[in-house]
Amino acid sequence: MADPAQDTVSIFDPDQRVAGRARDFASRNVFGGAMGPIDVRHDVITGPRRPLSRRIFVLPRVYAGVVFATAGLGQLRASAVWTDPGQSWPAALHEQLAQWAPHTATWYSAILTQWWMPHADGLAPVVAWLHLVIGVALVLGVATRLAAAVAIVMLLNYAAAAGHTLYGAWDTAAYTALALTVWLARAGREWGVDAVLARRWPSAGIW
Amino acid sequence: MVAPAPVVVSGPQARAPANPATVPGWIVVPLRLYLSTAFLGALTNKAGPRRWSAWLHFMPHFVAQLQPHAARWYQPVLTHIVLPHATVFAALVSVGEVAVGVALLFGAVTRLAAAGGIMLTANYFLLNGLTVADVSNDFAILIGLIVVFLSRAGRTLGIDAWLARRWPNVPLW
Secondary structure (H helix, E strand, O other): OOOHHHHHHHHHOOOOHHHHHHHHHHHHOOOOOOOOOOOHHHHHHHHHHOEEEHHHHHHHHHHHHHHHHHHHHHHHOOOOOOOOOOOOHHHHHHHHHHHHHHHOOHHHHHHHHHHHOOOHHHHHHHHHHHHHHHHHHHHHOOOHHHHHHHHHHHHHHHHHHHOOOOOOOOHHHHHHHHHHHHHHHOHHHOOOOHHHHHHHOOOOOOO | OOOOOOOOOOHHHHOOOOOOOEEEHHHHHHHHHHHHHHHHHHHHHOOOHHHHHHHHHHHHHHHHHHHHHOOHHHHHHHHHHHHHHHHHHHHHHHHHHHHHHHHHHHOOOHHHHHHHHHHHHHHHHHHHOOOOOOOOHHHHHHHHHHHHHHHOHHHOOOOHHHHHHHOOOOOOO
């Protein structure tokens, strides 16, 4: 069986001289090699293509997944984000959209008032199930890029509806940044089901 | 001294593996830049003489208001350490946010900046008394900062690339 570390490093360092030092460093660093071949000289030499261990990106993937799944589960049980005690989830969604309306981005205002608000009752279960499915997919690392892409689309809609910017400490912006990082890193291919799927279908864009 | 002959890799070995265990370093740059805006954006209510004095006055009230909701073990920290020295902490928070934001923006001493940012956001998170599974911009930012710290994000398209070339073993970048 091929040595994965050697395979990986050979993309950036065909003559393997730097890779050898990277492996030496990885074997004695504080993570006991768990974080992959991160070598300071290798970092500088390869510039923007400096290889990073994909394992780092499992953390934002699982965290975002837990938050999405918890939100979805709570919404299906009418006991979580945006719901007051005793309030149904569709009623809570409608109330939230109405609260956002005065702050909505100008270009999004018509979409919110003419599309989302009149259909809030029908949308509520769809939103809740999407949260749950995205969350489970991210936690398990199944079709991670697809899940992250759908999460980004939903978060961009929330941000536009609430009048948030994509910079600053808004929760929508923060989760969008994490989801984008997960998407870029194809984070499900490490400690996720996508590792198996990628071996079978390596060119698919959804993991 | 004779230089070692380069090894020519061809055939199947030259092809990229289907599922490499690594990703290119540039992918953490958007996250690093976003996090810098999160910290610099927090200055909107603190920059300038009038806003600064308003912030020093506002911060103790804000902390006292949130104290009942804070994590139980964190409440004595607020009562005995933060609130009696609220003006000092208000100033430290503002200066810390600027320093972290600027350092992340330019990718300079990024690991130190990320560690400082983690400390700040951990305190904000504990003050709000939320759980890890709750929707929280503070905890999302904290996770992003951990990624920036582990990935040494300033070494890609940042000043840390030069610092690492000169002082490769310093863990601050």
